[in-house]
Amino acid sequence: MCGPALAPALIVASTAMAAAGQWQGAVYASRTARYRAQVAEQNKQLEREGAIDAIRQGQDQQRQLGRDIASRVGPQTARMAANNVDIxxxxxxxxxxxxxxxxxEDMAxxxxxxxxxVKSQQINVWNYESEKRSAAAEAKQSKTAGMFAVGTTLLGGATQYAGFKAKLRNG
Known part of the structure; x- marks a missing residue:
């Protein structure tokens, strides 16, 4: 066991190390959560762009289908009319x-x-927005929880130090 002169220094050092480790963990958790929020925001933007692209592609497909329908009806009408059939x-x-x-029916x-x-992609946009908000809240909470953990560790160390000093005075 260590001597009485070394004990207070060890209490202070271990308390400081524990508090520093807790704060470092809180900072890391906060940064990780902020990163996840940024990724969710990027994913949200990609989904939004995908939905816009799906609408544009759908409009192109609708135009093409309309042309296809017209290209079927037109020749039918022309053949029948050429044969003197009342269309x-x-x-x-x-x-x-x-x-x-x-x-x-095909158009429908x-x-x-x-x-x-588009609805599926909009749901994904909303989900990514929720994920972003949750991660941002977690980033804030991580630091808050870290501060309480550091405070608890410091108070515990101070209590231990005070108890040691009291033993020295009384003993």
Whole structure:
């Protein structure tokens, strides 16, 4: 065991080391949480850009599908009209209407797929925003918890030191 003269120095040194280690841990936890918040913000921006891109691509696909539908209806109409078939009534009208109906159904399915993709990306944006806020709060809390841990360690060390000094005086 150490001598009485060395004990106070050891108490002070161990208390200081413990407090420094706790503060370092708190700073590290805070920095890590801030980094996660930054990553979440970047991911949020990427998802937002992805949603905008999905809308643009969907609009392009809608235009292309509209052209495809028109390229099917146009030749049907031209062939029937070239054969002197009245395209406004009877089976000729039903063929054209059927082609247009299939085109509308395809367009509706395309719109629904685009809507779902964009909604999924919007949900991801909201989730990343929540993750960012949570990590930012954790960064603040880490330092606060670190300060309390350091304070507790310092008070514990001071109590131990005072107890040692009291023993020396009484003993």
């Amino acid at each position: 406004t009534t009877g089976s000729a009208a039903r063929v054209i209407e059927g082609t247009q109906l299939i085109g509308r 399915a395309l719109n629904e797929n685009i809507r779902r993709q």
